Amino acid sequence: xxxxxxxxxxxxxxxxxxxxxxxxxxLLKEIPQLSSISSGDILRQEIKSESELGREAATxxxxxxLLPDVLITRLVTFRLSALTWLKPSAAWLLDGFxxxxxxxxxxxxxxxxxxxxxxxxxxxxxxxxxxLERIENRYVHVPSGRVYNLQYNPxxxxxxxxxxxxxxxxxxxxxAQVFKKRLEEYxxxxxxxxKYYERSGVLSTVSGETSDIIFPKLLNLITxxxxx
Ligand code: G5P
Ligand code: MG
Numbered sequence: 701x702x703x704x705x706x707x708x709x710x711x712x713x714x715x716x717x718x719x720x721x722x723x724x725x726x727l728l729k730e731i732p733q734l735s736s737i738s739s740g741d742i743l744r745q746e747i748k749s750e751s752e753l754g755r756e757a758a759t760x761x762x763x764x765x766l767l768p769d770v771l772i773t774r775l776v777t778f779r780l781s782a783l784t785w786l787k788p789s790a791a792w793l794l795d796g797f798x799x800x801x802x803x804x805x806x807x808x809x810x811x812x813x814x815x816x817x818x819x820x821x822x823x824x825x826x827x828x829x830x831x832l833e834r835i836e837n838r839y840v841h842v843p844s845g846r847v848y849n850l851q852y853n854p855x856x857x858x859x860x861x862x863x864x865x866x867x868x869x870x871x872x873x874x875x876a877q878v879f880k881k882r883l884e885e886y887x888x889x890x891x892x893x894x895k896y897y898e899r900s901g902v903l904s905t906v907s908g909e910t911s912d913i914i915f916p917k918l919l920n921l922i923t924x925x926x927x928x
Contacts (some may be wrong), residue, residue, distance in 0.1 A: 764881030
């Protein structure tokens with residue numbers, strides 16, 4: 701395992717299916733001090749529980765569209781505030797939020813009030829050509845956010861989560877058609893978001909065709925700046 705000497709507050713960027721969730725769970729295993737929030741996982745839990753918010757979110761998600769900034773910002777910042785994450789000493793990882801510069805500004809505003817900041821933003825750069833097959837073979841365990849892939853990391857028992865034994869499901873938006881739309885949405889907002897973080901000097905990129913290639917690069921980047 702890796703020990704942090706400084707509190708890491710990292711955001712993972714990357715196209716749909718680039719492996720944000722996969723890298724997140726590997727980092728959580730490697731760095732025990734780290735906690736994570738995934739905006740997509742929160743939304744899928746809301747949908748599963750059939751809440752008002754879940755119903756509203758689903759209308760965007762099935763179309764591969766981003767939720768309105770106000771809605772998602774309220775949701776994620778509420779979670780952040782409820783945890784002890786706003787303490788300057790906390791180490792955490794964000795997956796899927798912020799996705800637009802408006803969201804990034806809102807988060808920075810909140811963090812500033814607590815003397816905290818985002819200190820690393822990493823873009824996972826994976827060729828679009830290898831991604832579609834990944835998500836067509838993806839199964840998820842909604843309560844935990846654990847992801848599987850029938851080829852790459854299949855569950856030990858088909859259709860069931862390794863840890864809880866509960867059933868796995870397909871995501872509403874993991875079809876070729878919706879995936880295309882999600883990719884378009886990503887490409888629309890990502891450039892200006894990257895520029896925003898480039899300006900504050902925290903942006904890095906790690907490239908690779910597989911998560912096994914990316915993980916050691918990502919870990920290296922983190923330990924070189926935050927580790928012992
Ligand atoms: P999400 O949930 O944030 P996306 O589209 O950003 O969704 P996604 O699809 O969750 O991202 P990922 O997390 O980057 O992708 O990828 P992953 O799950 O780790 O890996 C994908 C699959 O590939 C898995 O099956 C994994 O096992 C497999 N895999 C990993 N590595 C490899 C490998 O090396 N080889 C192979 N063969 N397979 C591999 O957002 C969903 C929706 O929620 C809303 C939007 O509607 C969005 O479309 N939303 C927001 N809206 C507005 N603002 C926000 N901030 C929002 N956040 C969410
Ligand atoms: Mg994900």
